[in-house]
Amino acid sequence: MGRNKLSNEEKTRALTLLKEGASVIRVAAEVNVTRMAIYNQKKAVESLPPGTVPPRKPGSGAPQKTSPRTDKIMRREVLNDPAITAAELKKNHPALLGNVSVRTIQHRLQISLKLPTRRAANKPLLTEAMKKKRLSFCKRYRQWTPEQWKKVMFSDESTFRLVRMASTTVRRPSDVSRYHPKYTVKTVKPPDSVMVWGGFSGNKGRGGLYFLPKNVTMKGANYIEVLRDHLLVPYAIHECEVFMQDSAPAHRSKVVQKFLTDNNIPVLDWPGNSPDLNPIENAWNEMKKAIAKKRPTNINELKQALTKLWVEMDLSYFTKLATSMPKRIGMVIQYKGNMTKY
Secondary structure, eight states, X not given: OOBXXXXXXXXXXXXXXHXXXXXXXXXXXXHTBOHHHHHHHHHHHTTSOTTOOOOOOTTOSOOOSSOHHHHHHHXXXXXXXXXXXXXXXXXXXXXXHTTSOHHHHHHIIIIISOOOOOOOOXXXXXXXXXHHHHHHHHHHSTTOOHHXXXXXEEEEEEEEESSOOOOSOOOOOTTSOTTSGGGSOOOOXXXXXXXXXXXXXXXXXXXXXXXXXXXXXXXXXXXXXXXXXXXXXXXXXXXXXXXXXXXXXXHHSHHHHHHHHHTTOOBOOOOSSOTTTOTHHHHHHHHXXXXXXXXXXXXXXXXXXXXXXXXXXXXXXXXXXXXXXXXXXXXXXXXXXXXXXX
């Protein structure tokens, strides 16, 4: 069953088709409204000057609950506090919104004011000092070319969990218990996990991949072993000229700095809390998505799946990540040190 109401654009289109000699049946099909709606438009336009679109009937439809002034106040408050809810808006302005339902406020925000609810991105909290360091780093390397970034060995650690939270919403018949196994989300407390260290360059792609033993945290001494066994050879083979690591305490320890100096490996002075600048984070994220689909059942399966994913990653993908650095740096400068989309 078609619609009865037409927008001004639809009215114009319908009247144009009628003027060109199209039948009412064809016009109704074209505009996707009922034939009666087209008949009504055809009749209404007969008493109007040529080229005039029939106006909306006065008094038709429910009166709008909010005024332009109220809409302006709601918009200003939402832009000032994006996390505010429709219920809080109603509570904050009883004189303006006391007789307006929360659902109507939500509708006004989403449809009329173009302020729909969206899932907020998770990003690290940055202090003003951190923002300044990020800006300083990016301004120092803003002139580097993609070819120079291809000669950087990027590295990082990441934790991969055996059980990743699935969707928390399901469609369940009303006569079936919410505790039926088919409609519950399976969790493990605590979930087993493995920490991984990896490195890559835009020149030759993936480098070393290392799994930390269970219940072992990365410290200066064992980090040197990781670098000796999984960085030195790939660094030479990839013909890298500089090493990238974040500012974790283990990375900044004196013994690690001496090890890198003794092996003639320059290190970028990386700003803290800057995962958006490190392109290997994108590789970790892709691997986590793939692992969520594979659903390994134990740590050995998880390690095997991660190793396979790492090996199968194409050189072109790593090259693309490395050569994205100028864009990342430019965006940090544009955002004055704040977090970016990466």
